[in-house]
Amino acid sequence: MSLDFSEVTATDLGRHFGRRKALSQVSFECRSGEVLGLLGPNGAGKSTLIAILATLLAPSTGRVTYGGKTINEAGADLRSKLGLLGHELYLYPELTARENLMFFARLYGLPDPVERTAAGLAAANLTDRADDQVVSFSRGMRQRLALERALIHAPRLLLLDEPFTGLDRRGQKWVNEFLLSFKAGGGTAVVATHSLGGGLAVADRVGILAQGRLVLDRPAVELSPEALRRLYESLTESAEPAP
Numbered sequence: 605m606s607l608d609f610s611e612v613t614a615t616d617l618g619r620h621f622g623r624r625k626a627l628s629q630v631s632f633e634c635r636s637g638e639v640l641g642l643l644g645p646n647g648a649g650k651s652t653l654i655a656i657l658a659t660l661l662a663p664s665t666g667r668v669t670y671g672g673k674t675i676n677e678a679g680a681d682l683r684s685k686l687g688l689l690g691h692e693l694y695l696y697p698e699l700t701a702r703e704n705l706m707f708f709a710r711l712y713g714l715p716d717p718v719e720r721t722a723a724g725l726a727a728a729n730l731t732d733r734a735d736d737q738v739v740s741f742s743r744g745m746r747q748r749l750a751l752e753r754a755l756i757h758a759p760r761l762l763l764l765d766e767p768f769t770g771l772d773r774r775g776q777k778w779v780n781e782f783l784l785s786f787k788a789g790g791g792t793a794v795v796a797t798h799s800l801g802g803g804l805a806v807a808d809r810v811g812i813l814a815q816g817r818l819v820l821d822r823p824a825v826e827l828s829p830e831a832l833r834r835l836y837e838s839l840t841e842s843a844e845p846a847p
Contacts, residue, residue, distance in 0.1 A: 607681040609671025610636040612657065612761055612792060618665035619652050626652040630666070630818045632811060634794060636760075637787050641807030641824065642796040645840055648813040650796035651690070654765045657794060658688045670761070684712060687759035689767055693750035697739035701730050701749050704738060705756060712757040724752035729778075744775035751782055762786060762793040768801075780806050800833055814840045 617630040627649045634640045644650050655661035657668060659675055659682065670678055670685070688694075695704050705724045709717035725731045728748040738746060747767065754762065768776050783793055783806045795807070804810065810827060812820035812835070819839045827835070 607670070607673070607678050607685055609673070609685070609760060610792075611671060612794075613669045613672075614653075614657070614666070615669070616666035617653070617656060617663050617668065619649075619656065619661065620664040625816055627656075627663075627816045630813075630816075632809075632818060632821050634792050634809065636790050636792055638808040639783055639787050639793045639795060639806050640809045640811060641804045642794055642811045642813060643798070643800065643804075643836060644796070644813035645798055648798075648840070649816040650798075650813055651765055653813070654688075654690065654763050654794065654796050657761070658686055658763050659683060660688075684757060685760040687754035687757070687762040688765075689750055689754045689763070690765040691769075693746055694753065695738050695746060695750055698737060700735050700737055701725060701728075701741075702734040704749065705753060708753050709756050714757060720756055724756050728752045743770040744772065744778075747771060747775060748778060751779070755786070760792060762791055764793065764795045766797055767795065768797060768799055776801070800829070800836060804829075804832070812836055812839050 611633055613633045615631050617627055618625065619627040630653060632640065642650055652661065656663050667674055670682060675682060699707070702721060702725065705721040706717055709720045714720050725734050728751070730745065730749060733745070738749065741749070767779055771779065783795070786793060804824065807824045810820065810822055810824050810832065811818055820835060
């Protein structure tokens with residue numbers, strides 16, 4: 605039976621690297637049709653948390669459930685429901701845009717790889733560059749292609765780690781429109797960023813990570829940009845290291 609889920613829940617997540625605690629007692633829930641904007645300075649634990657949610661890293665303590673099922677209970681089908689964009693875009697620069705999307709469509713065993721590839725290229729506004737090598741693309745073009753790569757198998761949960769890095773305002777606008785469309789279709793997204801502007805325009809909830817702890821988790825409508833900036837500065841500057 606194909607796995608489907610309407611929420612992802614983190615409960616008391618911790619991750620230790622030797623004596624260093626990258627995460628400590630992190631808990632939150634994100635539901636279908638929601639975007640969680642996860643803020644935090646570099647080194648706050650954002651990438652570690654994204655890796656755990658993507659099943660690439662096991663937590664030292666706590667657990668993640670997808671629709672009430674743990675990773676072990678969900679089984680191999682879980683990864684087919686996850687889309688990931690990290691610092692590494694997972695694109696092959698020597699291949700064309702079309703070849704990259706076709707490769708991942710076939711990797712996921714999609715029944716219609718040619719159609720999915722064409723749709724992804726169109727959504728990324730790259731149809732006219734479909735047969736050019738990715739090495740010749742600008743950062744914004746690569747970012748758009750990588751987002752379509754992450755979405756090509758229709759995941760339920762999209763995990764984005766610093767997706768606005770290197771993008772101009774036009775590129776940032778495209779990513780936000782992409783997220784609006786994704787959550788309108790019932791998807792769930794967690795967007796980790798150190799930029800107060802990045803992704804927050806479409807976030808339903810805002811979380812702040814500091815020293816490996818989730819020090820804020822609030823509905824976005826409760827926070828004006830000015831209030832969020834003040835909270836971010838006070839919470840990240842005053843946070844104590846995780847014990």
